[in-house]
Amino acid sequence: MSVTPLSAARPDDALDPAAMRQPLPDAWYCVGESRLLHAKRLRAVALNGEQIVLGRGADGAPFALRDRCPHRGMALSKGPFDGDSLMCPFHGWRFGTDGRCRAVPTLSSHDAADFSRIAVQRFPVRESAGFVWVNPSLAPDSTAPAVPELGFEPAGSVVIALEVEASFDLTTLSLVDPGHVAFVHDSWWFRPSKELREKVKTFQPVTHGFVMTSHAATKSSPVYRLLGGVPDVEIEFRLPGVRLERIRAGAKRVANYTFATPLSENRTLLTNALYWSVPALNLLKPLARPLMRQFLTQDQQVLQHAQSGLDRKPTMVLLGDGDLPSQWYFRLKREALEAARAGRPFVNPLERRELCWRS
Ligand code: FES
Ligand SMILES: [Fe+2]
Known part of the structure; x- marks a missing residue:
């Protein structure tokens, strides 16, 4: 895969391109x-x-x-x-x-x-x-990114897993891509309004990834409304392909975790787990399952079509702030590969940044 960042270009010759196409070997x-x-x-x-x-x-x-x-x-x-x-x-x-x-x-x-x-x-x-x-790597001195923890005792959870006929990288990009949400996930229950709105979000680096915090979640989302109050939402991306969305409203906790797992070169497993701390939310379990499946299927369909396009010509153009998290994914991955190759600790190459996009 060759990626053309239209800003912040970085020489691509430092690392074997074949290694960049592979999922990170030393990772959970x-x-x-x-x-x-x-x-x-x-x-x-x-x-x-x-x-x-x-x-x-x-x-x-x-x-x-x-x-x-x-x-x-x-x-x-x-x-x-x-x-x-x-x-x-x-x-x-x-x-x-x-x-x-x-x-x-x-x-x-x-x-x-x-x-x-x-x-x-x-x-x-x-x-x-x-x-x-x-961890498929057998490196005795593994410095793999930490496995995700939940941090609270769940009262219930729903797990959906789907196989996607697409590469690990393409599938993982969908976890950090704000641009596709309005077009792919346009179900009434997730996005009641069809209009694109200007978003400004602050991102900061965390170990092996980056996190977006926001304190006033979209109140119009029926999903958030169920929690009561104005929730705090924090979305972390972490290598190798882990998205951790943590929602807090007072003492109530909801976590929406998504993991990408490379099955083979062109098949990736997408796992979505929703956990909650409030026993009353167990009543919504029969409703949550089909909605989550629908959401994940929307990603599956679009990723499979995009993969056939990339199979014909394996290039991407990453454009604007909305595509920066995708560029960051490649930078994080490159740094993990370079650090492993040089036998030195991973140093997060990202900086705190405000991003603006419409979605
Ligand atoms: S005992 Fe395993 S293949 Fe013969
Ligand atoms: Fe998606």
């Missing part, structure tokens, strides 16, 4: 809801072209292994898991949740073959905000 990616990981059950997921098998060990801790038996490549997720070891369904080799080969049942007592050094790749895994996060 959302691979699904925590509640879907049950004892004695395995789950197969895709992450950045890799097949991964997820499970929960006897101690309740999640584990993530490459979903490939070293013997002849069989998917370990297709075999049984007794809570302690996974058995490959092809020839019965057994592996611990740490990936080490524990038994090769076809070996006789006369066979001197040693299987103790055979292991399946194990990936770092974490749980946070109701999700499982896997």
Whole structure:
């Protein structure tokens, strides 16, 4: 992908363009809801072209292994898991949740073959905000951006996940792109007015990203009205593809989190989680689910069409303040890659700024 920023140009030759096209290798990616990981059950997921098998060990801790038996490549997720070891369904080799080969049942007592050094790749895994996060990089000195935390005890939540046939970058840009909202998300319940209005918002850098704070949210939005009072809204973008919208009205808290996960080069998972602290909002759960699905489907459709355009010609023109957050995404990503390559700490290249656009 070549991007033409029409302002603040920066030489693009500092980094291999192929690396810029890849999702960040050393980062935590959302691979699904925590509640879907049950004892004695395995789950197969895709992450950045890799097949991964997820499970929960006897101690309740999640584990993530490459979903490939070293013997002849069989998917370990297709075999049984007794809570302690996974058995490959092809020839019965057994592996611990740490990936080490524990038994090769076809070996006789006369066979001197040693299987103790055979292991399946194990990936770092974490749980946070109701999700499982896997870091596909095996760097021992990882400096990956922190996994998102929720910061309050939710009374309820709704999660919607959709696969988008588009690259990770294009999908992630939609998380920081104010310009598409009026055109793509034009449902009555989200945008009662069709008019474009001038917006002025202050953005400041935070660790591995940037945040927009505003103190007088659009009162006309029925979603906000449900909370009562004038809510404070804070929207953070954080590498690799994480958007954290936090809404506070007095002691009431709502969080709307969106995560992009690269499944393969041209498939990205978009996960949207809405959490609230007020038990009364549980009544709206049946309503929230279809609306959130509609919202995410709007992104999915437009991203897929845009991807076919980019497939024909992989260039973008980023124009005006409304496209600055998109440029910032690429700057943050470039800095993360350069810092990793040089073995130095990440330094956020962004500055506090006011942006004006119409949306
Ligand atoms: S392929 Fe797994 S045991 Fe043979
Ligand atoms: Fe969107």
